[in-house]
Amino acid sequence: MRTILVVGDGMADRPLKELGGRTPLEAAETPNLDSVAKAGVCGLMDIIAPGRPPGSDVANLALLGYDPIESYRGRGALEAMGAGIEIRRGDVAFRGNFSYVDDRGVVLDRRAGRVEGSQFKGHLSDVRLSGHPDVEVTVLPTLGHRLAVVLRGEKLSWRVSDTDPHRDGAKVLTSQPLEKTEEAERTAAIVNKLTATLKNMLRDDPVNRERIKAGLPPANAILLRGAGEPPTVTPMTDLYGVRGACVSATPTVRGACVAVGFEIFDALGATGGVDTDTISKARKAEEVLPNHDIVYLHVKGTDNASHDGKAQLKMSVIEKIDDMVGHLIEHADLDETYIAVTADHTTSVTARDHRGDPVPVAISGPEVRSDAVASFSERACAYGGLGRIRGKELMPTLLDLLGKMPLYGS
Amino acid sequence: MRTILVVGDGMADRPLKELGGRTPLEAAETPNLDSVAKAGVCGLMDIIAPGRPPGSDVANLALLGYDPIESYRGRGALEAMGAGIEIRRGDVAFRGNFSYVDDRGVVLDRRAGRVEGSQFKGHLSDVRLSGHPDVEVTVLPTLGHRLAVVLRGEKLSWRVSDTDPHRDGAKVLTSQPLEKTEEAERTAAIVNKLTATLKNMLRDDPVNRERIKAGLPPANAILLRGAGEPPTVTPMTDLYGVRGACVSATPTVRGACVAVGFEIFDALGATGGVDTDTISKARKAEEVLPNHDIVYLHVKGTDNASHDGKAQLKMSVIEKIDDMVGHLIEHADLDETYIAVTADHTTSVTARDHRGDPVPVAISGPEVRSDAVASFSERACAYGGLGRIRGKELMPTLLDLLGKMPLYGS
Numbered sequence: 001m002r003t004i005l006v007v008g009d010g011m012a013d014r015p016l017k018e019l020g021g022r023t024p025l026e027a028a029e030t031p032n033l034d035s036v037a038k039a040g041v042c043g044l045m046d047i048i049a050p051g052r053p054p055g056s057d058v059a060n061l062a063l064l065g066y067d068p069i070e071s072y073r074g075r076g077a078l079e080a081m082g083a084g085i086e087i088r089r090g091d092v093a094f095r096g097n098f099s100y101v102d103d104r105g106v107v108l109d110r111r112a113g114r115v116e117g118s119q120f121k122g123h124l125s126d127v128r129l130s131g132h133p134d135v136e137v138t139v140l141p142t143l144g145h146r147l148a149v150v151l152r153g154e155k156l157s158w159r160v161s162d163t164d165p166h167r168d169g170a171k172v173l174t175s176q177p178l179e180k181t182e183e184a185e186r187t188a189a190i191v192n193k194l195t196a197t198l199k200n201m202l203r204d205d206p207v208n209r210e211r212i213k214a215g216l217p218p219a220n221a222i223l224l225r226g227a228g229e230p231p232t233v234t235p236m237t238d239l240y241g242v243r244g245a246c247v248s249a250t251p252t253v254r255g256a257c258v259a260v261g262f263e264i265f266d267a268l269g270a271t272g273g274v275d276t277d278t279i280s281k282a283r284k285a286e287e288v289l290p291n292h293d294i295v296y297l298h299v300k301g302t303d304n305a306s307h308d309g310k311a312q313l314k315m316s317v318i319e320k321i322d323d324m325v326g327h328l329i330e331h332a333d334l335d336e337t338y339i340a341v342t343a344d345h346t347t348s349v350t351a352r353d354h355r356g357d358p359v360p361v362a363i364s365g366p367e368v369r370s371d372a373v374a375s376f377s378e379r380a381c382a383y384g385g386l387g388r389i390r391g392k393e394l395m396p397t398l399l400d401l402l403g404k405m406p407l408y409g410s
Numbered sequence: 411m412r413t414i415l416v417v418g419d420g421m422a423d424r425p426l427k428e429l430g431g432r433t434p435l436e437a438a439e440t441p442n443l444d445s446v447a448k449a450g451v452c453g454l455m456d457i458i459a460p461g462r463p464p465g466s467d468v469a470n471l472a473l474l475g476y477d478p479i480e481s482y483r484g485r486g487a488l489e490a491m492g493a494g495i496e497i498r499r500g501d502v503a504f505r506g507n508f509s510y511v512d513d514r515g516v517v518l519d520r521r522a523g524r525v526e527g528s529q530f531k532g533h534l535s536d537v538r539l540s541g542h543p544d545v546e547v548t549v550l551p552t553l554g555h556r557l558a559v560v561l562r563g564e565k566l567s568w569r570v571s572d573t574d575p576h577r578d579g580a581k582v583l584t585s586q587p588l589e590k591t592e593e594a595e596r597t598a599a600i601v602n603k604l605t606a607t608l609k610n611m612l613r614d615d616p617v618n619r620e621r622i623k624a625g626l627p628p629a630n631a632i633l634l635r636g637a638g639e640p641p642t643v644t645p646m647t648d649l650y651g652v653r654g655a656c657v658s659a660t661p662t663v664r665g666a667c668v669a670v671g672f673e674i675f676d677a678l679g680a681t682g683g684v685d686t687d688t689i690s691k692a693r694k695a696e697e698v699l700p701n702h703d704i705v706y707l708h709v710k711g712t713d714n715a716s717h718d719g720k721a722q723l724k725m726s727v728i729e730k731i732d733d734m735v736g737h738l739i740e741h742a743d744l745d746e747t748y749i750a751v752t753a754d755h756t757t758s759v760t761a762r763d764h765r766g767d768p769v770p771v772a773i774s775g776p777e778v779r780s781d782a783v784a785s786f787s788e789r790a791c792a793y794g795g796l797g798r799i800r801g802k803e804l805m806p807t808l809l810d811l812l813g814k815m816p817l818y819g820s
Binding site: 014015023044048049050051052053054055056057058059068069072074075226348350351353354355356357378379382383387388 | 777778779780781794795796797798799803804805806807808809810813815816817818819820
């Protein structure tokens with residue numbers, strides 16, 4: 001017995017005026033999602049708790065079965081782990097941007113003209129912080145203008161604020177401790193020293209000299225955000241002896257899966273955007289399923305469309321997810337396979353942001369207690385046999401169907 | 411976007427024989443409550459947890475979004491805050507009665523012939539406790555025979571028992587510490603000393619000399635109950651930047667709202683009884699709505715009728731609440747306003763007391779995921795799209811609809 005858990009990022013929504021009071025899930029053509037609901041048991045799920053909007057990092061830890069409040073330690077380390085960087089307990093990691101800043105420290109372009117950061121690979125490999133000789137710094141370009149920064153040393157804390165002002169036209173921020181501890185104060189000081197040090201290193205970088213000659217904005221500063229430590233979780237492999245696989249193009253999701261001991265797989269044509277190849281992702285999931293107990297199959301595009309306020313685009317990505325689920329149903333041995341479908345949170349097309357409404361969930365497979373729900377949507381699943389559960393309760397429910405949950409008591 | 415939360419005190423009930431097996435909510439004519447249910451999303455709500463009957467103090471803290479077990483610190487301070495007395499952390503407050511006690515300490519009339527306590531205003535302003543010169547005592551008559559007592563000083567505890575025996579014919583009780591701490595032992599001793607001191611002061615009070623002359627029972631003792639500290643809550647204004655208003659005539663409800671940072675408003679003709687003017691309350695709520703995110707609109711009468719065991723009276727107060735909701739619906743901008751309706755607990759007309767059955771809840775407004783429920787009652791709402799939630803989860807759900815709940819994670 002094996003399970004494929006399909007997660008549509010931000011796929012749940014509220015009724016939209018432009019869709020005649022339907023949600024995108026209700027308005028889209030989803031025969032395959034509906035068939036999972038029809039064959040299976042459905043419900044509503046609060047990722048954290050009713051009315052509490054989760055970030056993507058928190059939401060995926062919850063769907064992987066961990067308490068999102070207890071286990072969460074910031075996004076930076078998840079992202080870095082998702083990018084393949086080895087992070088140890090005690091390290092503090094950040095997400096970063098190569099950016100273009102003027103002499104007064106005002107951010108002119110947070111992405112430095114969407115510079116390809118890989119050109120700087122190796123240029124920033126020997127960062128030394130005066131006054132902090134014990135701190136080891138890793139700067140690693142990831143995708144496009146993005147990078148990861150990892151600090152390693154004694155007495156570091158993830159409870160420090162961003163240097164990224166999160167908009168053009170504002171000054172680079174000074175990192176502040178977010179709690180009154182020696183570690184947080186020391187780490188904020190290190191971050192500010194690092195910002196100045198990298199600025200000096202980038203000023204004379206040959207890539208930037210070329211960019212200026214070519215009339216392009218130089219990548220003369222690095223903005224940091226989302227400080228984080230590895231989440232405080234015991235990997236699922238250790239807890240339950242479960243072999244998990246992750247098919248996702250999204251660094252945070254990959255990082256959360258790494259943290260809980262899942263193997264990460266790439267699918268050709270998986271972009272993390274609305275243009276992703278969901279059939280390729282289905283094929284990859286089918287390919288790796290025989291060697292795993294559970295495959296975490298995540299599609300990001302529904303969230304992107306929601307943050308852009310585009311209901312029709314969201315519907316079209318939902319329909320691509322539906323095609324993907326159709327492929328899974330067609331190719332799976334349904335006597336041996338559970339298929340579960342859900343979202344990691346509600347993202348409102350109207351608000352263009354995450355909201356705390358519960359998400360629908362459906363589980364089909366050999367031994368589920370199927371109910372009368374016949375379509376997969378926020379409202380239909382409210383009448384399902386699962387009732388209303390919490391995000392962290394889904395994974396135990398799925399593993400228990402596989403007989404992988406240990407007895408508590410005797 | 412704004413929200414009006416209508417709370418009918420003790421409005422939920424059990425099926426009653428005298429109503430042909432219907433609950434008062436089912437038997438009453440409630441076209442407006444039903445229209446909220448029909449347009450909205452419904453559910454059942456356990457104020458604390460299934461089968462746990464809450465007091466009014468606890469119930470209102472839960473409806474305001476706070477954990478009722480963690481935040482509760484007794485009723486006394488809530489009542490005093492609701493009466494407009496400024497309470498600081500560390501103070502201990504009590505509810506009290508002017509009462510008539512014989513020489514042996516037996517209570518002859520807990521309300522001393524429903525004496526008007528305001529006559530004593532100022533008479534008890536200089537209370538000095540021998541042996542406790544550091545403790546500041548405030549005695550403030552409130553409504554009728556009722557008063558509030560506040561102790562201020564070092565090392566006080568709210569974990570002490572009542573001196574009020576809660577019935578005539580019993581002896582005034584000695585306050586006992588309810589936990590083994592120095593603070594509780596010290597506070598119980600102070601309360602007992604205070605009881606003796608007030609008895610001495612009242613014996614020679616000119617008001618009492620006049621009452622005895624007139625053949626009225628003298629108010630010669632003060633009975634204390636419901637010791638409490640301010641609840642351990644961070645005001646909602648600080649937590650979420652929410653501006654809240656409270657329209658209620660009930661001291662405990664007003665106190666809970668003060669504790670969480672709401673502004674308190676009086677409505678003309680609002681009595682806290684079955685004769686209250688609910689249309690006046692609706693008008694006050696409408697008046698203050700534009701300057702607030704949420705208005706907490708509370709009607710007490712349903713609870714009074716329940717405690718008196720009067721089903722028909724309870725139905726008539728329910729119908730007055732229905733008229734109030736009709737007024738709200740008629741005058742609100744329904745594209746911009748959420749209306750939620752619930753009860754703070756079940757009060758059984760048969761038992762004449764609070765019970766732990768869940769209460770119905772309905773939320774209507776622009777972006778709710780409406781369900782198929784078409785009437786507002788304990789049984790109809792059990793089939794709603796909210797499923798079964800906890801009391802403390804309602805406020806986050808309402809604030810999230812307004813986009814006021816912060817993201818957890820990133």
